[in-house]
Amino acid sequence: MNGKTSPFLNRLEATAKEVDELLDRLLTTTPVAGETARPVRLMEAIRYSSLGGGKRFRPFLVVESAGLFEVPRPQALMAGAALECIHCYSLVHDDLPAMDNDDLRRGQPTAHKKFDEATAILAGDGLLTFAFDLLSRTQTHPDPAVRVELVGALARAAGLGGMVGGQMLDLAAEGRFSADGPQHLGEEGVLTLQAMKTGALLRFACQAGGMLGSATPQQRKALERFGAAVGQAFQIADDLLDVEGDTALVGKQTGKDAGAGKATMVDVLGIDGAKARLRELVGEAEQALAPFGNGAAILIEGAHFVADRRM
Amino acid sequence: MNGKTSPFLNRLEATAKEVDELLDRLLTTTPVAGETARPVRLMEAIRYSSLGGGKRFRPFLVVESAGLFEVPRPQALMAGAALECIHCYSLVHDDLPAMDNDDLRRGQPTAHKKFDEATAILAGDGLLTFAFDLLSRTQTHPDPAVRVELVGALARAAGLGGMVGGQMLDLAAEGRFSADGPQHLGEEGVLTLQAMKTGALLRFACQAGGMLGSATPQQRKALERFGAAVGQAFQIADDLLDVEGDTALVGKQTGKDAGAGKATMVDVLGIDGAKARLRELVGEAEQALAPFGNGAAILIEGAHFVADRRM
Numbered sequence: 001m002n003g004k005t006s007p008f009l010n011r012l013e014a015t016a017k018e019v020d021e022l023l024d025r026l027l028t029t030t031p032v033a034g035e036t037a038r039p040v041r042l043m044e045a046i047r048y049s050s051l052g053g054g055k056r057f058r059p060f061l062v063v064e065s066a067g068l069f070e071v072p073r074p075q076a077l078m079a080g081a082a083l084e085c086i087h088c089y090s091l092v093h094d095d096l097p098a099m100d101n102d103d104l105r106r107g108q109p110t111a112h113k114k115f116d117e118a119t120a121i122l123a124g125d126g127l128l129t130f131a132f133d134l135l136s137r138t139q140t141h142p143d144p145a146v147r148v149e150l151v152g153a154l155a156r157a158a159g160l161g162g163m164v165g166g167q168m169l170d171l172a173a174e175g176r177f178s179a180d181g182p183q184h185l186g187e188e189g190v191l192t193l194q195a196m197k198t199g200a201l202l203r204f205a206c207q208a209g210g211m212l213g214s215a216t217p218q219q220r221k222a223l224e225r226f227g228a229a230v231g232q233a234f235q236i237a238d239d240l241l242d243v244e245g246d247t248a249l250v251g252k253q254t255g256k257d258a259g260a261g262k263a264t265m266v267d268v269l270g271i272d273g274a275k276a277r278l279r280e281l282v283g284e285a286e287q288a289l290a291p292f293g294n295g296a297a298i299l300i301e302g303a304h305f306v307a308d309r310r311m
Numbered sequence: 312m313n314g315k316t317s318p319f320l321n322r323l324e325a326t327a328k329e330v331d332e333l334l335d336r337l338l339t340t341t342p343v344a345g346e347t348a349r350p351v352r353l354m355e356a357i358r359y360s361s362l363g364g365g366k367r368f369r370p371f372l373v374v375e376s377a378g379l380f381e382v383p384r385p386q387a388l389m390a391g392a393a394l395e396c397i398h399c400y401s402l403v404h405d406d407l408p409a410m411d412n413d414d415l416r417r418g419q420p421t422a423h424k425k426f427d428e429a430t431a432i433l434a435g436d437g438l439l440t441f442a443f444d445l446l447s448r449t450q451t452h453p454d455p456a457v458r459v460e461l462v463g464a465l466a467r468a469a470g471l472g473g474m475v476g477g478q479m480l481d482l483a484a485e486g487r488f489s490a491d492g493p494q495h496l497g498e499e500g501v502l503t504l505q506a507m508k509t510g511a512l513l514r515f516a517c518q519a520g521g522m523l524g525s526a527t528p529q530q531r532k533a534l535e536r537f538g539a540a541v542g543q544a545f546q547i548a549d550d551l552l553d554v555e556g557d558t559a560l561v562g563k564q565t566g567k568d569a570g571a572g573k574a575t576m577v578d579v580l581g582i583d584g585a586k587a588r589l590r591e592l593v594g595e596a597e598q599a600l601a602p603f604g605n606g607a608a609i610l611i612e613g614a615h616f617v618a619d620r621r622m
Contacts, residue, residue, distance in 0.1 A: 035473060036506050041488060116488070122404075129471065132443045132465075147459045151443055151447040160350075161346025164436045165346075165437070171429055196348065
């Protein structure tokens with residue numbers, strides 16, 4: 001991306017604003033039917049953890065992949081907001097002292113620093129659970145079969161065989177549970193870890209559009225391939241940022257992956273190799289969406305954005 | 312209950328065995344469609360936290376309330392297993408050092424003691440997420456509208472306006488976030504806290520049978536009233552056990568609620584008052600199910616079991 005005012009960035013920011021507004025309306029202290037009360041401190045921590053900025057790239061992918069099928073925008077935004085709740089909870093829990101022990105997130109104190117550890121754990125649990133509440137609502141889609149498909153797919157993407165499992169593999173790769181120190185996973189091991197830890201939610205984001213839009217099996221396959229390529233590209237770009245990035249721009253501590261023995265593709269392929277792979281992945285992403293023609297231009301710009309981002 | 316071999320206890324234990332067997336089959340290291348891999352250490356911690364005994368009283372309520380409507384048993388067991396995953400995750404997270412800091416659970420080391428804190432946090436997150444995966448599966452119910460209703464209801468029972476919110480209120484009542492020490496909530500405050508922290512899942516258990524069985528609105532109302540009474544009775548019995556119970560029988564530290572300034576109905580009503588309330592609640596539970604006649608006998612025995620339990 002060549003500047004702060006590209007049409008793509010405007011569109012990304014406009015969607016982020018819509019997602020923020022939706023989450024702001026949903027995450028109040030007013031209980032809905034089936035709830036008893038929403039404690040003020042819990043909601044403050046949840047709002048702090050989910051409304052504090054962020055590019056909302058995952059909801060963007062949901063909205064734009066749904067756009068291929070003319071899904072009503074409010075439906076796609078609900079699914080995107082649910083996914084964002086999962087993403088935000090994962091950041092809160094990953095930042096905890098027992099996990100990555102991070103003090104900063106997007107340039108602000110992490111939830112357990114701003115509040116306390118117990119509140120951060122509960123805020124994460126609350127956001128995680130809320131995501132499934134949102135997907136179950138008729139505003140997400142009038143057809144319960146579509147809603148329940150989204151629930152199952154998000155649970156598997158986010159759960160023990162997806163994101164949660166990936167975080168577990170990441171901690172293991174650091175050498176957390178072994179006297180032998182950091183593991184060297186090799187390319188296949190790193191790919192599996194990353195497909196789970198960050199890839200699964202990004203794949204889900206792209207697949208969700210197809211689910212909302214009753215896509216054909218071929219269209220679903222195309223979106224899945226696109227999502228897989230974007231997911232890998234996202235993680236490589238993240239790893240490159242960690243090596244080459246600037247703490248002030250990135251808003252979190254950089255250069256810590258190597259020190260912590262984190263398994264990354266930069267580690268496996270070297271900086272130049274990782275950059276070459278990044279280009280290949282953007283090509284794969286473009287190719288995957290060829291069947292959609294010009295309609296997929298914005299998603300392809302999204303793939304470029306992921307690869308080129310500097311923060 | 313008058314002995315270890317009552318027909319009621321046999322039935323409770325038989326259901327617990329079925330739930331254990333189902334969870335044992337579901338919680339393996341073999342990924343299902345939509346998952347990438349299930350890390351061994353994570354699954355060990357999840358199995359340790361979910362297969363280590365427990366009366367499975369919540370699944371029992373699901374199965375028996377579903378039994379009023381001749382719901383096929385495998386469906387009720389799936390919903391019960393999902394609910395048990397939520398219950399087990401909540402125990403793992405509540406035991407964490409930053410929360411209640413418990414070393415023992417059912418007479419065994421808690422998950423973070425047996426494994427480590429990061430693994431316990433992730434095992435909890437994984438179990439929580441898995442519950443919604445289970446509810447989304449066709450084995451839970453052939454009608455997606457029923458499955459998605461269960462998802463929404465469980466998310467609200469377990470989430471920020473239910474169980475998670477209740478744990479937050481409980482920590483606040485201890486005086487965790489205030490220089491003024493423990494709060495005195497009064498009867499209404501304690502009732503709200505308990506309706507959320509423990510009541511919400513027990514209410515859901517009873518409501519789930521009605522959802523699975525396409526109950527009429529009146530039948531649903533009856534089950535909700537029954538669940539609310541059982542939930543309150545359960546918590547009062549628990550609080551009485553904490554005051555009067557024996558650590559060896561209960562399998563966790565007793566007598567700690569008063570020390571920690573926990574808000575309980577024993578605190579509000581005194582021991583005799585709490586016992587009287589317990590009897591009233593059992594009466595309310597019986598009355599709620601009167602429309603079901605003899606078919607509800609086992610559920611009513613369940614209400615007595617809750618009130619009379621000594622461990």
